[in-house]
Amino acid sequence: MGTISATLDLAQAYPYHTITASLFFILVVNALFFRKRASSLPLPPGPKGFPLIGNIFDIPTDKPWLVYNEWAKIYGDMIYFKVLGQPFLVLHTLERTYDIFEKRSSNYSDRARMPMILELMNWDYNMALLPYGTWWRRHRRAFHEHFHPGVVAKYQPIQSREARGFLYRLLVSPENFRHHIRHAFAATIMSIAYGITVKESNDPYILNAEEALEGLSEAGVPGRFLVDLIPVLKYVPKWFPGANFKRKAARWRKVNVDVAQKPFYYVKDQMTKGTAVPSLAATLIDRLPGDNDPSRREEEKIAQDTAAVAYVGGADTTVSAVQSFFLAMAMYPEVQTKAQAEIDQVVGWNRLPEFSDRPSLPYINALVKESMRWQLVTPLAVGHMCSRDDEYNGYFIPKGTIVVGNSWAILHDPTVFSDPLEYQPERYLKDGRLDPNARNPDVAAFGFGRRICAGRHMSDNSLYAIVSSVLAVYDIRPPLDDEGNPIQLKAEVTSGLLSYPVPFKCTIKPRSPAAEALIRDSFEGDR
Numbered sequence: 001m002g003t004i005s006a007t008l009d010l011a012q013a014y015p016y017h018t019i020t021a022s023l024f025f026i027l028v029v030n031a032l033f034f035r036k037r038a039s040s041l042p043l044p045p046g047p048k049g050f051p052l053i054g055n056i057f058d059i060p061t062d063k064p065w066l067v068y069n070e071w072a073k074i075y076g077d078m079i080y081f082k083v084l085g086q087p088f089l090v091l092h093t094l095e096r097t098y099d100i101f102e103k104r105s106s107n108y109s110d111r112a113r114m115p116m117i118l119e120l121m122n123w124d125y126n127m128a129l130l131p132y133g134t135w136w137r138r139h140r141r142a143f144h145e146h147f148h149p150g151v152v153a154k155y156q157p158i159q160s161r162e163a164r165g166f167l168y169r170l171l172v173s174p175e176n177f178r179h180h181i182r183h184a185f186a187a188t189i190m191s192i193a194y195g196i197t198v199k200e201s202n203d204p205y206i207l208n209a210e211e212a213l214e215g216l217s218e219a220g221v222p223g224r225f226l227v228d229l230i231p232v233l234k235y236v237p238k239w240f241p242g243a244n245f246k247r248k249a250a251r252w253r254k255v256n257v258d259v260a261q262k263p264f265y266y267v268k269d270q271m272t273k274g275t276a277v278p279s280l281a282a283t284l285i286d287r288l289p290g291d292n293d294p295s296r297r298e299e300e301k302i303a304q305d306t307a308a309v310a311y312v313g314g315a316d317t318t319v320s321a322v323q324s325f326f327l328a329m330a331m332y333p334e335v336q337t338k339a340q341a342e343i344d345q346v347v348g349w350n351r352l353p354e355f356s357d358r359p360s361l362p363y364i365n366a367l368v369k370e371s372m373r374w375q376l377v378t379p380l381a382v383g384h385m386c387s388r389d390d391e392y393n394g395y396f397i398p399k400g401t402i403v404v405g406n407s408w409a410i411l412h413d414p415t416v417f418s419d420p421l422e423y424q425p426e427r428y429l430k431d432g433r434l435d436p437n438a439r440n441p442d443v444a445a446f447g448f449g450r451r452i453c454a455g456r457h458m459s460d461n462s463l464y465a466i467v468s469s470v471l472a473v474y475d476i477r478p479p480l481d482d483e484g485n486p487i488q489l490k491a492e493v494t495s496g497l498l499s500y501p502v503p504f505k506c507t508i509k510p511r512s513p514a515a516e517a518l519i520r521d522s523f524e525g526d527r
Contacts, residue, residue, distance in 0.1 A: 039389065039396040044080035044089060047071065054082030063495045065379035065408040068092070072409065078395070084229045086112075087401040088383075093413070094443055097405040100392065101384060101449030109450040110385040112402050115234045116225045120249035121215060122256040125305040126312070128382060128451065142306045143454050146280055152457045155192050156355045156465075162188040163465040164352065167473060168523035171516065174508035181322045181466075182206070188462060189314030193307045194263040195270075195279035205263060209312050212259045215252035217497040219245075260308040267307075281307040310455065318459045320377040320500045322466050325367075328374060328423040329476035330506040331489050335425060339367055339471045340511070349514055352522055353468035355461070361468065362434050366425035368463050373441040374423050375493050375501060379408035381447045407444040421491070473515040479505040 049055035058081065060067035068090050071079050077092040091097050100108050110132040117123045124130065127139035145151075166184040170177060183198070186206040190196045198206055219225055225245045227233040238246040268285055270276035284303035289296050329336045342363045347353050358365065383402040390397040397403075412420035416439050417427060428438045446453035453459075470476075478486045492502040510516035 039391060041391055041394060041396040044078040044395045044397070045075040046080040047075070049082055053084060054086075056083050059083060063379075063493075065406055068380075068406055069409045069412075072406075078393070080395075080401075084226075086229055087398055089386075089397060089401050089403045090380075090406055091403065092406045092409040094410050094439075097410065097444070097448050100403060101405065101451075104390070104392075105449045107387050107390055108384045108403055110387050111451075112228075112383060112385045112400075113231065115227050115231045116219045116245065116249060117216070117228075120227070120234060120246070120253065121219060122253040122260075123216065125256070125260045125308045127305065127309055128447075128453070132387075132450075138302055139305055139309075140454060142284070142302050143309065146283075146306070147310070147455050147458050149457045152461060153355070155188075155458065156461060158191050159188055159462055159465045160354070162191070163469040164519075164522045166466060167352075167469055167519045170470075170474065170508055171510065171519050175505075177326060177506070177508060178323065178503065181326075182210075182319050184466065185314060185319055185322075185462065189311055190263070191279070193280045193310045193314070194267050195277035195282060196263060196266065205311075208255055208258050208262075211255045212252065212312060213498065215248070215255065219248075219252075259312060260304055263311065264304045264307055280310060313453075313455050314458065314462075318377075318462050320375070320498060321371050321459075321463055323501045324375040325371040325463075325467055325470075326476055326506060326508075327489060327491065327501050327504060328371065329471075330478045330504075331491065332423050333477070335367065335423060336471065336476060339363055339425075343468065343472050347472060349512075350518070352472055352518065355465070357468070358464060362429060362432065363425060364464070364468050364471070365434055366428040368460070368467055369428050369441050370423055370425045371463065371467065372445045373411045373417075375491060375499065376408050376411065376445060377498055378445075378447075379406075379499050381405045381407050381444070382451065384449070384451060405444060405448050407447075410444040411439075411441055423491075473511055473519050475509050475511050477507045477509075479507060 047055055047058050049058065068079060069092065071090075072092040077096055079090045079092070081088055091100060111129060113131075114129065118129060127136055127143065130136040130139065162184050165187065166180055169180040169183070173180075179201075183200070183203075183206065186203070186209065187198045190198050190205055196205065227245055234246075236243045236246060238250065240246075264281055267276055267279060267281040271282060271285060276282050281303070284306060285300075288299050288303060342361055343353060346360045347357055353361070353364075381404060383404045386397050386399055386401040386403060389399045411417070414420055418424075428435055430438075442456065446456040446459075478489050481487050487505075489504055489506070493499045494502060510519065
């Protein structure tokens with residue numbers, strides 16, 4: 001989950017005197033601690049900035065991945081710039097991200113210090129944001145144990161059940177499809193992580209996750225708030241002029257405490273009473289050492305964090321991909337027709353697709369891939385940090401540089417994907433089968449190197465369950481105007497850490513009376 005910030009609008013975020021004092025602080029620090037470059041090699045190319053403040057006025061404020069993609073046409077596939085002394089390097093090709101994040105992973109797996117998000121907002125339960133080291137590895141190991149490719153199949157019954165519930169909610173109120181999408185994923189992960197059944201509306205667990213992720217989207221990377229570039233500002237009192245970030249952080253911190261602790265403590269209480277249902281949290285709690293064991297506190301923290309990161313990650317990130325799928329089906333009816341024809345041939349009309357059908361549905365699998373590529377959930381991956389001075393491809397990369405892969409550019413490279421802005425599942429097919437030589441969106445959609453998203457296999461299964469089930473029984477069409485004519489939709493997305501399609505309308509109707517009966521029967525069968 002994440003990106004470097006492209007919304008560093010200091011003029012709005014901080015009053016003049018705060019900026020002036022901060023710049024004076026930077027001047028003093030630079031004067032006292034200026035370090036001569038450790039290499040005679042040049043820095044990578046990029047826009048020239050001003051002394052002290054660097055490229056603060058060049059940073060794009062809207063959809064930065066697109067702006068950086070344009071910069072790449074001028075400066076090449078490596079773009080270097082500074083903001084208030086913090087160096088950034090944006091990579092635009094798969095070759096560069098592989099060389100840096102894979103081949104040199106020992107030097108490019110750390111995260112920049114983020115006082116706003118980790119220290120003030122209490123996002124320290126999210127291993128994706130933790131510094132590289134032993135604590136991160138312990139979290140990663142615990143999460144991987146329960147979500148690696150060989151184990152995620154055990155969650156498929158829950159994913160199928162919630163997909164059927166989603167179909168029924170679409171039948172009752174199709175106009176609320178965006179809410180139903182979010183509910184489906186939240187219900188899935190809350191059942192898996194905590195054994196909790198969420199409410200149909202205004203569920204407190206879902207609302208907490210949504211608010212926490214809104215905060216992450218705004219403050220999720222270094223640079224969005226001045227405190228990330230000048231950590232000493234975290235000691236500024238909340239009442240101080242320009243300290244609105246402290247007030248925001250206090251609100252988000254409370255939400256994050258609830259996200260990480262409330263469902264976990266609920267499971268602990270249920271286990272004490274002997275009424276807990278099987279879940280990830282229950283398994284982790286059951287394995288904890290005794291109360292008197294000196295390692296108990298740390299192990300319980302890791303268990304709590306593991307369940308919480310599954311909760312917030314599974315409840316939201318794939319939501320964007322499913323929203324993009326609905327938009328694509330309304331915009332590309334010929335794709336929908338092909339996908340439905342394949343399901344009808346392989347599955348028939350008397351049942352919904354199962355996970356066992358997946359190997360026999362190459363077009364559906366291609367459609368799932370294209371839904372991940374077309375409008376990326378994280379167009380700019382979370383920034384890695386260079387742990388020590390490095391030399392690469394004739395350039396010097398200073399220690400502390402935040403290095404970001406432009407995932408959008410990699411998955412919209414016109415030399416790899418013809419007509420990259422179009423939605424074309426066929427790009428992954430050859431002779432009616434999945435083409436193993438086609439670029440898989442996984443190479444960039446989930447991050448890079450050792451920090452690649454550990455929940456990607458679960459996400460892929462969830463996306464397949466929803467996509468195949470919806471196409472089996474529903475037709476998705478563009479909305480109609482007052483005269484009954486289709487309204488042309490556009491593929492527009494929001495800007496931020498997590499990107500979503502701009503809210504849109506579409507018509508969703510059962511394909512036939514038989515399809516409607518199947519929706520009702522499948523839902524009733526799970527009750």
